[in-house]
Structure formats: structure tokens, C-alpha cells
Amino acid sequence: EHTKGVNGLPKVILREVRGCSAEVYLYGAQVTSWKNEHGEELLFLSSKAIFKPPKAIRGGIPICFPQFGIQGSLEQHGFARNRHWMVDPDPPPFLTCSPNKAFIDLILKHSEEDAKIWPHRYEFRLRVTLGPGGDLMMTSRIRNTNTDGKPFMFTFSYHTYFAVTDISEVRVEGLETLDYLDYLKNKERFTEQGDAITFEAEVDKAYLSTPTKIAIIDHERKRTYELRKDGLPDAVVWNPWDKKAKAIPDFGDNEYKHMLCVEAACVEKPITLKPGEEWRGRQELSAVPSSYCSGQ
Ligand code: TA6
Numbered sequence: 240e241h242t243k244g245v246n247g248l249p250k251v252i253l254r255e256v257r258g259c260s261a262e263v264y265l266y267g268a269q270v271t272s273w274k275n276e277h278g279e280e281l282l283f284l285s286s287k288a289i290f291k292p293p294k295a296i297r298g299g300i301p302i303c304f305p306q307f308g309i310q311g312s313l314e315q316h317g318f319a320r321n322r323h324w325m326v327d328p329d330p331p332p333f334l335t336c337s338p339n340k341a342f343i344d345l346i347l348k349h350s351e352e353d354a355k356i357w358p359h360r361y362e363f364r365l366r367v368t369l370g371p372g373g374d375l376m377m378t379s380r381i382r383n384t385n386t387d388g389k390p391f392m393f394t395f396s397y398h399t400y401f402a403v404t405d406i407s408e409v410r411v412e413g414l415e416t417l418d419y420l421d422y423l424k425n426k427e428r429f430t431e432q433g434d435a436i437t438f439e440a441e442v443d444k445a446y447l448s449t450p451t452k453i454a455i456i457d458h459e460r461k462r463t464y465e466l467r468k469d470g471l472p473d474a475v476v477w478n479p480w481d482k483k484a485k486a487i488p489d490f491g492d493n494e495y496k497h498m499l500c501v502e503a504a505c506v507e508k509p510i511t512l513k514p515g516e517e518w519r520g521r522q523e524l525s526a527v528p529s530s531y532c533s534g535q
Contacts, residue, residue, distance in 0.1 A: 241326075244271075245290035251326075253341035259373030261341075266292060267320040268345045268365045271299035273375045273524070281464070281526050283400040283498035287489045293321045297489040298400045298498075300377070302365070305357055305393035307475070307506045308422075312356050316398065319363065322347055327364055342368035349384075359391040360384040374525040381520075383512035390513045396475055396504035397522045399466070404459035406478055406496050411436040413453040414474060419444040420507065438499070441480035445506045449474040455501055461529040468503035470520040475502040 244250035244264055250271070253261045262272040271288075273281045284298035295301050295316070303316035314321070330344035347363040354360075362384055368376040383391055403409045412435045420426045422443040431446065435456075453474055455464040468474075477500040479487060484495040503522040510518050 248290055251343045253343060253367065253369040255341055255369045255371075255373055257373065259369060261367065261369045261375055263343055263345070263367050264290075264296065265324050265326070265345065266290075267295060267301060267322065268324040268347065268367075269296050269299050269301055269320060270367060270375070270377070271296060273369075275373050275526055281402055281524075283402045283494070285489055285494055286491045289489050292323070294489070295320045297487075300400070301398040302379070303394075303396040303398050303502075303504075304363065304379075304381070305359075305361075305391070305395075307394040307396045307504055310394075316396075317393075318353055318357070319347055320398075322350075322353075324365070330364070330366070340368055340370050342366055359389065360386065361391070370523075372525070374523055376521070376523045378519065378521045380517055381512070382517040383514050385514045388514055390511050392509040392511045394504075394506050394509050395471070395520055396502040396506065397471070397520075398475075398500060398502050399522070399524070400498050400500050401455055401464050403455070403457045403497060403499050406438050406499060408458040409438055409499055410456045410458065411453065411476065411499075411501065412456065413450050414446045414476070417446045417449060419446040436476070438478055441478065441483050443477045443479075444475070445504065446474045446476065447507050448472055453501060455499060456529055458529070463527050463529045464501075465525045465527065466501055466503060467523040467525075468521065470518065471503040471505050471522065472508075473504045473506045475500065475504050475506065477502070 240252040249265045251263045257276040288297040301320040304319040306317045324345040324347045327344035327346040345365045349360040362382045364380040366378045453466045484490045
């Protein structure tokens with residue numbers, strides 16, 4: 240369903256047969272809501288989110304492209320999340336099309352404006368699917384359409400803000416013993432401890448060469464989020480905690496307690512595409528009752 244969201248920004252609502260839903264703003268191609276069949280919101284959206292271009296919406300799933308973080312002249316996390324995407328008029332053939340899947344295809348292409356700061360031509364196609372059982376799938380296809388023979392490099396992240404009951408009662412499984420870059424210590428490289436990760440202070444780490452599946456366990460709510468990814472070797476874990484959250488104007492003061500970013504990403508080794516080449520990066524999110532899933 241195509242409708243208008245906050246400040247009249249166009250958004251698409253995906254609904255699934257059992258009542259699950261998702262909302263995607265064309266601004267930034269940003270998922271801002273993902274609800275289960277009970278109508279419970281599974282993504283964090285800041286109460287102070289500013290739905291006003293060129294500011295990125297705080298929460299949901301911002302897309303970081305053509306860079307993650309700050310590099311050179313591009314703004315933090317690149318420009319894709321600050322642009323108006325279009326509904327894709329000729330989406331790639333959908334491999335498996337079944338009746339109980341709702342999906343939307345969006346596209347972003349290079350602009351003369353952007354070419355001033357990132358001198359490349361590209362087509363970025365995003366498909367957001369609300370699958371059977373309410374899983375949320377996102378597939379990005381990025382193609383180098385340079386006509387000057389030039390390859391380009393980029394880094395990327397699905398900057399997912401998971402809603403949690405209390406960050407102090409959250410555990411992340413799947414990242415133990417891995418190496419990570421600590422963005423709070425000048426991206427110095429460390430090795431993670433041997434058991435599940437818990438949270439009691441600001442954390443901003445990019446785990447490297449991570450498994451395809453990561454579990455985020457909301458102990459209070461007895462809910463586990465499963466993040467499955469393909470083409471995205473790294474995973475960024477971020478919680479600003481109290482001090483940093485207060486310093487971010489569009490972050491409510493105590494809201495850090497109710498969110499955790501776990502981001503399927505490619506940050507350590509940029510992706511290089513030659514003209515005509517296409518990269519695919521996919522994440523699939525599901526929310527299952529913890530009793531069923533913990534310890535697997
Ligand atoms: O993904 C973690 C991070 O890079 C943090 O360092 C913090 O800056 C966060 O992204 C939010 O960035 P934003 O530009 O959306 O405020």
C-alpha cells in the first residue's frame with residue numbers, strides 16, 4: 240500500500256496474511272517499522288526522529304552506502320539514506336514468487352549532484368520482502384554503470400536498530416572469539432571473549448569475518464532476533480549508552496536502553512566493482528520466542 244508518512248513523505252506498507260507488517264519510506268529506502276502478528280514493533284525508532292531531508296531518520300534500518308562511517312568528502316555513512324528513492328519500474332525477475340510474500344522494489348541511481356562528491360555511475364536496487372511468518376528480507380543489488388571504464392569501491396551496512404526491552408538484559412550470540420575493530424579506540428583491532436556478548440556501557444565495534452547467523456536475545460521479552468546475512472562478512476554492534484545518546488539531538492535521552500544496532504555490513508575490506516559488475520548483499524531478520532531458540 241503506497242501512502243504518505245510523517246511530513247507527507249511517501250511510504251509503502253507491506254502486509255502479510257497473518258497480520259505482520261513493515262513500513263518503508265522512499266526517503267532513504269528506509270524501513271522504519273517491522274511488526275509481528277501481535278502488532279508488536281520489532282525495530283527501534285527514536286521518539287525524536289526527524290523526518291526531514293537531508294537528515295537521516297533515526298532508527299529502523301538506514302542503508303549506509305557508498306561508505307560506512309566517515310571517509311573523505313562524503314557525509315557520515317554516505318548519501319543513500321539521505322536521498323529520495325524511486326519505485327523500481329522494471330525490477331529484476333523475482334526468483335521465487337509466492338502468494339504470501341509482500342515486497343517492494345526501490346531504485347537509486349547516480350545523480351549529477353552526487354557525482355560531484357562521488358564521481359561514479361551506479362544502479363542500486365533494493366528489494367524489501369515481508370516473507371512467510373513475518374520474516375523481513377532485504378536484498379541489495381549494486382551495479383557499476385560507469386562508462387569511463389573506471390571501477391569503484393564502497394563499504395556498506397544495513398544499520399538495523401533492533402527494539403529491545405532493556406539493553407542490560409540483552410545477549411548477542413555468534414560473535415564470540417572473533418576479531419573486531421573498536422571504533423571507540425581508534426579502530427584498533429582486538430579479539431572478543433569466548434562467551435556471549437552483554438552490555439553495560441557504550442559499544443561501537445565492527446566484528447570481522449562473522450558467521451552467516453547472529454542471534455540477539457532479549458531476555459526480558461523472551462524474544463530472539465535472528466539475523467542471517469549473505470555477501471556481508473562483517474557485523475557492527477552499537478549502543479551509544481547514556482552520555483553519547485544525550486549528545487545526539489535526535490536520540491531521546493533514555494532511549495538507548497531500548498535499542499541495539501547489529502548491522503550486517505562490509506566495512507573492513509571495501510567491495511570493488513568493475514563497470515558492468517554487480518554486487519549482492521542480503522539480510523534476513525526473524526523474531527522468534529526465546530524459549531524455542533536460545534542456546535542453538
Ligand atoms: O554504526 C555505528 C555508528 O557508526 C556509530 O559510530 C554512530 O555514529 C552510529 O553509527 C550512528 O551514526 P549516525 O550518522 O546515524 O548518527
